[in-house]
Amino acid sequence: MSEDRHINFKLMRDRILASQDGKNYWRSLEELGDSPEFREFVQREYPQHAEEWDDPIERRTFLKLMAASLALAGISGCVYQPPEKIVPFVRQPEEAVPGKALFFATAATLAGIATPLLARSNEGRPTKIEGNPDHPNSSSADATDRGSSATDLFAQASVLDLYDPDRSETVTYREEIRTWTTFLGEIRTALDEQRPKQGAGLRFLTETVTSPTLGAQLKSILAEFPQAKWHQYEPANRDYARAGAVMAFGQPVNTIYNFDQAKRILSLDSDFLSGAPGTLRYAREFAARRRVTEGKSEMSRFYVVETTPTTTGASADHRWSVRPSELEDLAHLIATRLGVQFADTNAAATQSTPPSGGRDGSNWIEPLVRDLQQHRGESIVIAGSEAPPAVHALAHAMNNALTNVGKTVAYTDPLEANSVDQSESLRELVQDIDGGHVEMLVILGGNPAYNTPADLKFDQNRLFKTKLRVHLSSHKDETSELCHWHIPEAHYLESWSDTRSFDGTATIVQPLIEPLYGSKTAHEVLAVFSEQYDRKGYDIVRDYWRGAGRQEAGGSRQTAADHQQPAAVPAASPTAEFEAWWRKALHDGFVPNSALPPKTFSIKTESRDNTNAGGRPALPARTSALPAGTPASPAASETHPASGGYEVVFRTDPSIFDGRFANNGWLQELPKPLTKLTWDNAALVSPNTARRLGLENTIGWKGGEILVDNITIQHRGQSVTCPTWIMPGQPDDVITLHLGYGRQRAGRVGNKRGFNAYTIRTSDSPWTAAGVKVDKAPGQFQLAVTQLHFNMEGRDILRTNTLEEYLKEGHGDSKGEHGHEKTHVPAPDETLYGNEHKNEGYAWGMAIDANSCVGCNACIVACQSENNIPIVGKEQVVRSREMHWLRVDTYFQGHEPSNPEGTYFMPVPCMHCENAPCEPVCPVHATVHSAEGINDMVYNRCVGTRYCSNNCPYKVRRFNFLLYQDWDTPTYQLMRNPEVSVRSRGVMEKCTYCIQRIQEAKIGAELENRPVRDGEIVTACQAVCPTEAIVFGDINDPNSRVSKMKAERRNYSLLADLNTRPRTTYLGALRNPNPEIG
CATH class of the missing domain: 2.40.40.20 (Barwin-like endoglucanases)
Incomplete structure (x- = not known):
């Protein structure tokens, strides 16, 4: 029976807080405490040590095992492989080359916002997702900008959703299988009953809709059935941002930020680096503005006030944690100091003392305000989607007062096809259901039976009041269980559709594969409610862009639903001209020039005379002046x-x-x-x-x-x-x-x-x-x-510095965890072994900028998708047996666990050491060094001794203790990358620098009789990184980007004193604190 031991807070405070001699960088509270119990745990933590053996191995037994491993090494390659069957093309497609992947532009939608993508197809099977570098959201106006292939982790993992064996496969009625034709017949009959009532009993419930085509379909149905209603709801909505815009401008707006132009940023509970519309673009611009090189010493300054720790707050130069009830008061105070006027000036003036906000007390408000005022037109004040409406309104007012609008901040019409307060929309639907006014409820996507608020719950008692319920969803979920009809929803990689990115750019969704099951899109379900009830998704989307979009452009109110640029779509073009335009839009993945144009909105005032002589806006003070129906902040409610x-x-x-x-x-x-x-x-x-x-x-x-x-x-x-x-x-x-x-x-x-x-x-x-x-x-x-897993304890891992110190002294003198001035790297003549690996041709290496990493974890999922890495389950994770080739360690700084001085992220893949400790201990040469400096794994040689893992100081090797791969599920066989071997039980694996991508680029360059160009090889983790924190290339090329990064003063090797000479190196993290704030 295990012995349980606890975090002793008193001991931690006595040992660390009082004496201030604890670790400066720590991954967990247990490590910060550094008690004897924790040190005991660290010694037992690594699964490679095989601590579960009860008795020590005798010398005779050890020699027997070694002899057996050598004898069996020769036949280890004779492993039985599952049989595979192939069917050749009857007629070879023109663009298909066996063994060569194809890429198609498409898009994934989350919370109504599109992420532009390139999907890789291997012999007709989608296997990997990349970002679309040609999309306007992924590139800048700079002609030298090659664009970003970054995506978020949800897009990366969407391939697994496509091949999920639990996906719904058939149309069902009360859990019994039915045909699509049967569903059509019943819906048409129900519509005939609704026509005399003009659809008074018909309701549609969708999530956020930004698709121009889907919006047009719904509006067409509402025109045919004037009494029908369309409701929208999803739990992660932007109601507060919308209400704040209405409070400030009198109407909803879409706000776009230009972080590449901002020298000072104030975030009010906004997690814009990982959880907001435009995250990928914002993270890229944010990191670029803070990237310091030998030729660029300027760095933006970032202030964060937040109610819970986020990855955005971890990147801050100054971070203050506040209670949610304090956030609005604090925003009022900052706005007042910036010159924003309120309707009740006395109420605003009484809030003269800010919340403590953590370590720095109340001495930080004035320096922050001065810093913002000194950078008028070069700053951003951004409020999070979860912040109260008043905070959003104040953020708009502060940006206006700082003259940021039109420079770092821009406004457009809403992205949504029909902008509504979703909570109010859901409340109206619930009231209609409870009142017996809903006879036919059509739910397109979402899962309201699970995720609606407790006071508006879609439970059985409520939903059973409707006569006919239809649910379109990918799985038979909690809502499908309560509905009569369940329609399988097509994955976006099986669908034709369109959507909008965060700036309004219309983005085309095209499929890469026929639906695996009998699934339908929302377009095809809505077509049932029209006279052309058998239309396919392709025809619906294509015909909209051929004609319907232009007809809607003549409306009086230009919104995202009806705003189409006449120049973008050929107005009255012949078929050939439209066909050429359509094909280009499909190829590029977006409609050119379709972003919503910037507009000017004036801050709403109480009266025309309520604006002071300086032109500063007047806003309601606190929540007492909120418009009727506007959600109040929790503190006021x-x-x-x-x-x-x-x-x-x-x-x-x-x-x-x-x-x-x-x-x-x-x-x-x-x-x-x-x-x-x-x-x-x-x-x-x-x-x-x-x-x-x-x-x-x-x-x-x-x-x-x-x-x-x-x-x-x-x-x-x-x-x-x-x-x-x-x-x-x-x-x-x-x-x-x-x-x-x-x-x-x-x-x-x-x-x-x-x-x-x-x-x-x-x-x-x-x-x-x-x-x-x-x-x-x-x-x-x-x-x-996994916080304590693979712990490189007791060593100098993370290096940080302030910008001022870096410019004054050079980052080469920055201090690590133990206060070392500079980690000693042994010279070649200081060791018994010389540097044997002199690569005359290519020498591959990687540099990771810890200053740019925002901890989004997309690199981990990208690596897992690219390299066929399995999941192991909760029980195996508890035993430290997770298989991720790349981990992102999180380090907290300081001696106060309640309020760390900083938080840093460090991606840790295989270091590909030139003096790799794992290589000489392998008895069967399963891990070897290539001529180009890569630490290769030969899987069919591995006999699972795990000596390599024991000898790796970076703890980056992963062992298949069990058969984690699913060989039996047919859909998973379609999902795997054919360029990467699938490992079995008893085999060690690790990061390979995406050797398959290296070989593909080398083969292509050889066919063209040229060397591999810099940037031509992009590893999976590098491709997905939104901040370009990971760079890979040839370190023998002095002009390569990776060589230039390794030449930076901030560059250092992890555990360099061990003389492993890793090819993967790091650039230390920098912060730019305000010297006026203690």
Whole structure:
């Protein structure tokens, strides 16, 4: 039985906080405490040590095993391979070359916003997703800009969703299989009953719709049935941003930020680097503005105020954590100091003292305001989607006061085909259902039975009041269970459609494969409600762009639904001209010149005379002046108990979003950026809150299990019991709950994972809850956390510096964890072994800029997709057996766990050492050094001794303890990359620098009789990185980008004193703090 030991907060404070002699950089609270128990755990942590053997191996047994391994090495390649059957093309397509992948432009939509993509097809099978570098959102006006191939992790993992064996395969009626024709007949009969009533009993419920074609279809149906209604709802909506725009401008707007022009940035609870529309573009511009090279010493300064730790806050130069109830007061105070006028000036003036905001007390407001004012027209104030409407309105006013509008901030009409307050739209639908006014409910996508607010729940009692219910979804989920008809929804890689990116650019969605099952798109389902009920998605989308889009352009209100540029689509062109235009749009993946044009909006004032002489806007003070129906901030809507109470922050999960990706194993097993939690969610609490509640993290030392205490959260008559996780940087008395877990009908992967936070979420305050009651619950819960796995403990890992010190002294003198001035790299003549690897041709290497990495984790999923890496499940993760070739370590800085001084991310792949410790210990030469400096793995030689893993100081090798690959599911066989071997049980594997991509580029260059060009080889992790933190290339080429990065003063080798001479090196992280803020 394992011995459980706890985090001892008193010991931690005595050992570290009082003496200030603890570690400066740490990955976990256990490491920060550095107790004897933790050191014992570190010695047992690595699975490669085979600690489960009870008895020591005798010398005789060891020699027997060695002899057997050598004898069997020769026949290890004779492994039985599963039989494969192939069918040749009857007629070879012109563009198809056997063994050569094709790429097609398409797009994935999340929360209504398009991510432009290039999808790779191997013999007709989509196998990998890349970003579309030619899309306007992926490139700049600079002619030398080759564009970005970055995507988010959801797009990368979408290939697994396509081949998910749990996807719905057939049309069903009350769980019985039916045909599409039968469904058509019943719907047409029901429509005939609705015609005399003009559709009074017909309701449509969709998620956010930005598709011009889908919007036009819905409006056409509403024109035919004037009494019918179209409602929109999804849990991660932008209602607060919309309400804030209405408050500021009198109408909803779409806000676009130009971070490449901003020298100063203030974020008010905005996670724009990972969880906002335009994330990929914003992250790229943000990183470019902060990239310091030998020829560029200027760096933007970034201030963050947030209510829960985020990856965006981790990149800040100054970060302050506040309670949600304090955020609006703080925004008012900053706006007041910037000169923004309010309707009730006395109310604004009374808020003269800011919240403590963490370590720096209240001395940071004035320096921050001065810094922003000194960079008028070169700054950005951005509010998060979860911030209250008043904060959004204040952000608009502050940008206006700083003259940022038209420079770093731009406004357009809304992206949505029909911009509505989604919570109000859902409330109206619920009222109609409860009133018996809904006879036919058509739900296109989404899962409202699972994710609607607790006070507007789509439960059985409510939905059964409707006579006919239809649900279009990819899985038979919680909502499908309550509906009569279930229609399988086509994956975007099987669909024809269109959508809009964050700036309004119309983006075409085209399929790469015929639907694997009898699935339909939303376009085809809506076509059933028209006279042309048998039209295919391709014809619907194509015909819209041929004619319907131009006809709508004549409307009086130019919105994203009807705004089409006459120059973009040939107005009255002959068939041949339109066909050429259409083919180019499909090839490029977007409609040229279709971005919504910038518009000028004036800040709304109480009266024309309520603007001061300086032209500064007048806004309502606090929430008392909010327009009717506008959601109020939680602080104003609820009264705190006398004790102060607890506040809850709701956020979409970093891995599975709002729950729609719960059945995706890649995302479930992906460690979350800050907690490193997998397969579950947990309530995040601060160390001080945990101490007050009597909570502890417990480690079962024998197996490495992490057991945590449970809490029960009660809010408005609803409660949820959940495990807890102590989170550095979390505001005191604030509990963060991530949405998306607790699914009951997600599929075999996602069922019954974590807890359902939607049960206490309400529609009037969807992102926060105040005055909640929290009690410690009995029992403990096991979490699969990778935070302590593969720990390079006791070594100088991370290097950071401030910009001022770097420019003054040079980053070569920056201090690492132990305060070393400079890590000693042994010279060749200081060792017994010379540097044998002198590569005369190509010499491949990688440089990773820790200053640019934002911890988005997309690189991990991209590597998993490219290299056929399996998932292992929660039980195996608990045993430190996850198979990711690349991990992203998170380091917290400082001696105060409640408020770390900084947070940093470090991607750690295989270092491909020139003096690789793993190579000489392999008895069968399964790991060898190539002529180009790559540490190769020869899988069919490996006999699984794991000596290489034991000898690797970077802990980047992964061993197949069990047969983790699924050989039996037919769809998974279609998903795998044919260029990468699929490993089996007993085989070691690791990062290969995407050797398959290197060979492909070399073969292409050889056919053209030329060398490989710089930038021609892009590894999977490099391609997906939105900030270009990872660079790969030939280090023998002095003009290559990777060579130039390695020549930077910030460049250093990880664990260089071991003389491994890694080909992968790092550039130290920089921060640009305001010297006026202590």
